[in-house]
Amino acid sequence: MRQVVADRRYSGKFVVRLTPEAHRQLALEAAEQRVSLNRLAASRLVGA
Numbered sequence: 001m002r003q004v005v006a007d008r009r010y011s012g013k014f015v016v017r018l019t020p021e022a023h024r025q026l027a028l029e030a031a032e033q034r035v036s037l038n039r040l041a042a043s044r045l046v047g048a
Contacts (some may be wrong), residue, residue, distance in 0.1 A: 016041075 018026075030040040 014045075 026040060027037050030037045033040065
């Protein structure tokens with residue numbers, strides 16, 4: 001039987017593809033803020 005989305009277990013890993021320029025811009029912003037690219041992207045995704 002298929003699980004309902006809300007009942008599934010999630011790993012916390014999520015892969016997203018973007019343009020090289022968007023990747024560069026995010027990397028630069030993360031460096032300026034002295035946070036990891038992962039932390040910056042995660043905060044953007046959850047709307048923090």
